[in-house]
Amino acid sequence: MVEDSGPGLSSTNLLGMPRIPPAHDRQQRNRSGDGLSIVERCCQLHGGRLALNSSSLGGLQAELHLPQS
Secondary structure, eight states: OOSSSSOOOOHHHHHHOOOOOOOHHHTSSTTTHHHHHHHHHHHTTTOEEEEEEEOTTTEEEEEEOOOOO
């Protein structure tokens, strides 16, 4: 788990994040903010998940859940 005291994400963005855009959207959008989508996809490939919440510090809390081997 990591968290920060930055501006965070709005509740609406937390519900929809992270998401990897469809291929046809990738060329048309700004490439900033892809990090969470990449992390989520890596988690999924290893049988895990990424949980995003508001941090008690005021920013974003990201928690990586991976299965034990």
